[in-house]
Amino acid sequence: MRKKWSIAAASGILVVSAAMLLAQNTSWLTGTVDQKFNTLAGIQPGLGTVMIEYATRFGNIYYAAQAANWGMAAYQLKEMVEIQEVGETTRPARGDALRGLEQGALKPLALDIVNQDIRKFNTDFATAVAFCNACHQATGFGYVVYKLPDQPEVPAKLDTGQKFTTQELQTILADVLK
Ligand code: HEC
Numbered sequence: 001m002r003k004k005w006s007i008a009a010a011s012g013i014l015v016v017s018a019a020m021l022l023a024q025n026t027s028w029l030t031g032t033v034d035q036k037f038n039t040l041a042g043i044q045p046g047l048g049t050v051m052i053e054y055a056t057r058f059g060n061i062y063y064a065a066q067a068a069n070w071g072m073a074a075y076q077l078k079e080m081v082e083i084q085e086v087g088e089t090t091r092p093a094r095g096d097a098l099r100g101l102e103q104g105a106l107k108p109l110a111l112d113i114v115n116q117d118i119r120k121f122n123t124d125f126a127t128a129v130a131f132c133n134a135c136h137q138a139t140g141f142g143y144v145v146y147k148l149p150d151q152p153e154v155p156a157k158l159d160t161g162q163k164f165t166t167q168e169l170q171t172i173l174a175d176v177l178k
Pocket residue numbers: 046047048049051052054055058094097098101128129131132133135136139141144146
């Protein structure tokens with residue numbers, strides 16, 4: 001009998017806590033549908049947040065290429081361009097400069113990755129860094145000077161010894177190469 005009561009009490013507590021959780025989860029999104037959309041739009045990542053991921057992936061591309069993990073380099077570059085597109089959407093005024101960097105500096109890197117050409121990759125990487133910093137200057141963020149980290153930031157083994165075909169790399173980078 002006692003056991004029954006404590007089970008009933010426990011499930012009562014569960015129901016109440018679930019209800020409290022649900023109420024908490026939705027109570028911040030209030031107002032009309034338009035107001036809710038505006039609230040959601042207001043918390044989409046701007047360029048500052050996008051640039052953190054952008055720069056992290058950029059450094060990872062470099063280290064993956066040095067380790068001849070061209071699959072990982074291709075993947076990181078593809079993801080870098082995807083987060084760039086978020087920036088183009090939320091900060092349309094910066095869109096042209098970002099697309100300019102993609103065409104002028106990231107596409108050459110994509111080709112170097114597909115060709116598994118480390119010498120050309122290293123030259124084109126340096127050109128891309130100059131491009132990044134030129135945009136920081138032009139947008140009033142001249143104090144943001146990109147520096148390659150001492151270590152890759154991706155928590156994954158880079159020197160896997162795997163081999164990649166041109167076709168495989170082209171497939172990963174299809175959106176960047178077009
Ligand atoms: C549109 C021009 C533009 C290009 C191209 C650009 N950036 Fe940025 N970057 C910015 C702006 C603007 C900021 C400041 C973000 C803000 O607060 O709005 C920034 C900020 C940063 C930051 C600081 C992020 C933080 O808040 O901690 C880093 C790191 C960075 N960029 C790296 C890069 C790298 C690496 C590249 C090239 C691969 C690059 N950026 C290309 C415009 C650009």
